[in-house]
Amino acid sequence: MDNWLFWAVAGATTLGVGFILLQALRQSATASDDGAALKVYRDQLTEVDRDLARNVITAAEAERLRTEVSRRLLDADRALQSAAPKGGKGSALPATLLIAALLGLGLYAYDRLGAPGYGDLPLATRLAMTDDNYRNRPSQAEAEAAAPAPEPVKTDPQFTELMTKLREVVKQRPDDPQGLALLAKNEAQLGNFAASRAAYQHLLQLKGDSASVNDHLGLAQTMILAAGGFVSPEAEQQLIVVLERDPANGLARYFSGLMFAQVGRFDRAFALWEPLLREGPEDAPWMEPIRAGLQEVADRAGIKYQLPDAKGPSAGDVAAAADMTPEARQEMIKGMVGQLESRLSTEGGPIEDWLKLINAYGVLGEADRAKTTADQAKAAHPDQAAALDAALAALPKGPSTSDVAAAAQMTPEDRQAMITGMVDQLETRLFTDGGPLADWLKLMSSLMVLGDKPRATAAYEKAAAAFAGDTEALGQIEDAASTAGITP
Template sequence: MFWLFCAFLTLAVGTAIAAPLLRRAATDAQDSAAAFDLQVYRDQLREVDRDLERDIISLDEAQRLKTEIGRKVLDADRRMETDATRRRTGNALAALTMLGLLLAGTFALYLREGQPGSPDLPIARRIALAERAYDSRPDQAAAEAAAPAVPTPEVDEDYATLVQDLRDAVAARPDDPQGLTLLATSEARLGNMTAAREAQQKLVDHLGDKVSAGQLLQLAALMTEAAGGLITPDAEEVLARALQKDPRLPQGRYMLGLLQLQNGRPDRAFPVWRRLLEEGPPDAPWNQPIQASIRDLAWLAGQPDYVPPEAAPALPGPDGDQMQAAEDMSPQDRQQMIEGMVARLEGRLAEQGGTPQEWARLIGSLAVLGQTDRARAIYAEAQSRFGDAPEAIAPINTAAEQAGLIQ
């Protein structure tokens, strides 16, 4: 069936290429020199008839002229037909050459990018292969060993010293929840994803049944990052625990959809991401990656007519010129610029209000700047504003957990 469709498509393309070339041959034939001569001879025949009517020439002379011009007409007609045949032949050869090059290029591209020997897979077979891929995932240790190395970002020496002091403090007090939380966050910012995952794992183990859904989700996210983006069976188990504590956890539902995508089940990923996209606020941070792929995902899930809700504008932040300027600054100047941007965001939220995501951004930014007390005050104010709306307070709580403000 596939090759029959290809043959039909090739024939249609070949016809579309050849038809205008053949029509051009007929037009060229009409514009040839022989066609011009033929028109001249026909005019001469009409001129002979007019001269005969006006008695300028005799009947015998008229017959002689018509016979001579008639022979020229026949000769011009033969030459015009020969030119047309030659042009049709040349254009047909050009069309066949172009078609041959097109077919050869298409076939070469298919051999490179396609899978000529692969049979058509019925849906049951596809599901079976997806289940096999799901069952054969590597565990966390194997995935971390195979993950590509993460580039180490450049950090200020003072910050690196603070992180090392934090490591020493956590080693001296391994059961301090706040120290473990800060260490996991700091290691992640340095690109030490395995160390961050280990710190978060110690925090989860220490808290036991008191661990929150956000802390479990953070562990699942760090495990995924340390595994090179793969959600391993170990990370999936932690994710399931987080969703068991809070089934509406947006980031957890996003990871659940991603898990289904990684294992070849767009039919399962689509309803998860669709509900997340339609239920959550339009400016939720997880909406951007979902919006980028939801149409393709809907098509793969058998719902090609799905129309996603309109995406919200991006959260305010530095533009390209500001980012380029920040790269050329000294660490002190860069710090001042960041502090200025955070101060402007804080002032705008105080005067005009903003979305939950902007409040979460402010809390996280203040924590990064080391202004923990100010971040705690902003978190308290955000709770008073959004505490009655669980979906709105969720990203704020997550930011507070990641900043170490709540356990």
């Protein structure tokens, strides 16, 4: 719309609104409350005559009521006559000036604070702008150059020495896939994301079509981290490969949603993130960033959405109880889990809460109750049976936190012998033969519950080495270590 036309329409609208307001004020001035009272009193006189005709009141009472109502009627009529000049032309002048001042102030404020002359911005134009943002976003090299330097990660001298040796080995044997995978993982752990990205790129060049989904996902993740959280076109290509092979991959879906949010397509970001939040699991690395950003994404996409509250104890809550005495820890855990179980049994709840309860029972070592909870959840959410079965399958095995807490009832010697025996057996088996990720996570947690941080740290490093190249597993290991307070 041309600038002059806009102001013509705005001025005409302003004058029209002012005229309507002025007319309303003038009508209000002539129709006083006393005028309305006259009608009420006349109706009361008529009602007195009706009551007398129906013998509801006596003649004497009717006469008394007529006298009283007539007196009030005369008083109201005199008040109305004396107020008549208020409806004259002079009384409209202040109201007219006030309306004109308010309308003029509105136009002045818009001229200073608004955007007069700014063109229309229809949906098609806005989508075209986001498409332009998408096509012209910085490359990986540009994003890395602009990204702030990562915070240095403190490591012990032994780990630093191992990294020096590893870098030298890879330099001597640059085409060794195993060495490249280990280097990429450990460089990322140290915050050297650009070096990790370079190692992953060379690894994928060597593997070619045989590169796994985790190889492509690892490269995408380190690209994004090296770019300070920005999803470049090169990182997007790796995410596309991952989702073509594994459409349900949670981390790739999260990063794809992040990319759409960065270019302004909040509707697409919401379509990717909202299902991830519903599906869980609660301890997935993308859950917290999605929960922190999904409401804003929905608001900016124009989607009516209310972020669900996270209720109940998490795996981190249960692990944090390791700092308490066994008795206090057991009471706290029972209280939290009991409250969540009671609410879900009586009121039901979202699938995230059921998964959280199953996970809590797994951490407590109560596999039977976890299975019963999963059956109840399937009845409430039959479409989530696969996710519930996966949660049961992922429950840790080996000595549980409840096993350790139960040892508080024994003598100190027996308790120490039992705990040491269980944990030693699990540690020996994993260090010798390896094992599933859940067992490594349980070993780390059990050692921290026992207060043996050096062995827990060693278990963490062994687990990280065992799953080098598996970005998703490494993410769970890092999360478990962070929750338990393990530092390399």
